[in-house]
Amino acid sequence: MKKEIVGFIISLIVFVISGATLIQFDTKSPYYTSEENNTTLQVTEQPPPSADNTSLPKEEISHTETQVLSQKNDQIETQELETPEDEENEEPKPEKSEDPKTKEKEKDKEKINVILEIDTSEYTKTYTIELNEKQTVYELLKKASAEYSFSLRTTDYSFGVFIEEIADVSNNPREGRYWLYYLNGTLSSRGAATQKLEDGDEIAWRYEKTN
DSSP, X not given: OHHHHHHHHHHHHHHHHHHHHHHHHHHTSSEEEOTTTOXXXXXXXXXXXXXXXXXXXXXXXXXXXXXXXXXXXXHHHHHHHHHHHHHHHOOOOOOOOOOHHHHHHHHHHXXXXXXXXXXXXXXXXXXXXXXXXXOBHHHHHHHHHHHHTOOEEEEEETXXXXXXXXXXXXXXXXXXXXXXXXXXXXXXXXOTTTOBOOTTOEEEEEEEEOO
């Protein structure tokens, strides 16, 4: 009887030891069933970190990107809000008032006085004519003719204007007498329609014989 009891105890110990070994082995497997809460836990291997995500974890990267986008949006909104305020706060620049004396001086500069002499070889007349700057000898002669009522006749050529008659005295090709003009005492080689005048110039039209 004692032998049977001892054998039963030994069998029980062996059974307990083998059962514990089985339980320890099952808990190491990917699936382990707990008797207490009847839940199955699955152990999965995590993939190695990729090269793109080695610098920051996913949570930190998404948080950083959110901060950057938020800062950009804040800057854009700030610019949009500040720009109209700056434009509204800009004070209009006062317009520069022109001095009346300066205007008068500019007008005076635009006008010039020129002396005109008409020598018909029988009589001589002198006039003081007011002109605009850069007007020509021909324009001077036309203005004097209109203001002092003496005749003026001209012919237009491709090279310029040719003076045919002044104060009822016409060119005389037979005698070789023509109207010529002098600029400040010197016979001019330029056409009357191209020679521009300056303030104080003296123009003399003389009816004389050419060589």
